[in-house]
Amino acid sequence: MRVLLYRGDGRTGPWAEDLAQALPGVETVCWREGGMLAPCDYAVLWEPSPALLAQLAGVKAVFLMGAGADAILKFGDALPSVPIVRLGDAGMAVQMAEYVAYACLRYFRRFDEYEEQARHGLWSPLPAYAKEEFTVGVMGLGKLGSRVVEALRGFGFPVRGWSRTLKDLAGVDCFAGMEALDDFLRGTRVLVSLLPLTPDTSHLLDRRRLSTLPKGAYVINVARGAQIAEPDLLALIRAGHIAGATLDVFRNEPLPAPHPFWEEPRITITPHISALTVRAEAVRQIALKLAAFEAGQPVDDTVDRNLGY
Numbered sequence: 312m313r314v315l316l317y318r319g320d321g322r323t324g325p326w327a328e329d330l331a332q333a334l335p336g337v338e339t340v341c342w343r344e345g346g347m348l349a350p351c352d353y354a355v356l357w358e359p360s361p362a363l364l365a366q367l368a369g370v371k372a373v374f375l376m377g378a379g380a381d382a383i384l385k386f387g388d389a390l391p392s393v394p395i396v397r398l399g400d401a402g403m404a405v406q407m408a409e410y411v412a413y414a415c416l417r418y419f420r421r422f423d424e425y426e427e428q429a430r431h432g433l434w435s436p437l438p439a440y441a442k443e444e445f446t447v448g449v450m451g452l453g454k455l456g457s458r459v460v461e462a463l464r465g466f467g468f469p470v471r472g473w474s475r476t477l478k479d480l481a482g483v484d485c486f487a488g489m490e491a492l493d494d495f496l497r498g499t500r501v502l503v504s505l506l507p508l509t510p511d512t513s514h515l516l517d518r519r520r521l522s523t524l525p526k527g528a529y530v531i532n533v534a535r536g537a538q539i540a541e542p543d544l545l546a547l548i549r550a551g552h553i554a555g556a557t558l559d560v561f562r563n564e565p566l567p568a569p570h571p572f573w574e575e576p577r578i579t580i581t582p583h584i585s586a587l588t589v590r591a592e593a594v595r596q597i598a599l600k601l602a603a604f605e606a607g608q609p610v611d612d613t614v615d616r617n618l619g620y
Contacts, residue, residue: 315351319358333598367391381508395614402589404458410585414557448499451506452478496523508535509619518543533585536561559585
């Protein structure tokens, strides 16, 4: 069996070593821009080149090195007509839960305000927020979202969730579909986005929908930057309707130096690090899925191109 390994950053060496251990006897090959690809049975990719995609017609399936599929689905008809399989978790769910829980607790315990006071030498206890009035709304209830919900419930927050289709999660008030989105937003004090990027979710959180959140709401985005209308979010923060935001993803990355988000103290910025792929677990998962595909068994996390994930 021959497997193509390709990453846009060129860092395929460690992946090849780990895959060789997980699948003894498998030959891994690499491809460089301008080269011709030898026949391969499978491809394991991240951020592929369009020139590479044109040479993948002979592979049986494409496996992704991450949980998101938007970076490859954007190529549309240029993709080979074979199954595309993404990662399910690969160590990312617990990281995402840590990040979101921290951002939520920082706002709930008013640590951002205490940090500002400390910079000015002020000793001034602030009134505590009532937890029963501090509902956290999670958009996206897949493997990552479900783990985030579990973490938030562990701290005693009221939690509600929104997804494309209705979910049934213990202790969570679940909403589904665009017709229920406004009701979901109206009762959400902290909004967390974990949605995949699809045509339906692009620019989903615009001025009207963000304005549906109650005054003083907080926004946490760990999904994709294109889901939020950035100028609208900034305007609502400056107008006082939204208290602030913690953002790990942006429409353009790296976030450009002149972007106004850098100058807004109520926005906390991190460089797309909320949940990083754990390579060893990712390779283990890819190896299991590849073996299942070879055996003609169902393969979890096969991408539905119509849904976008």
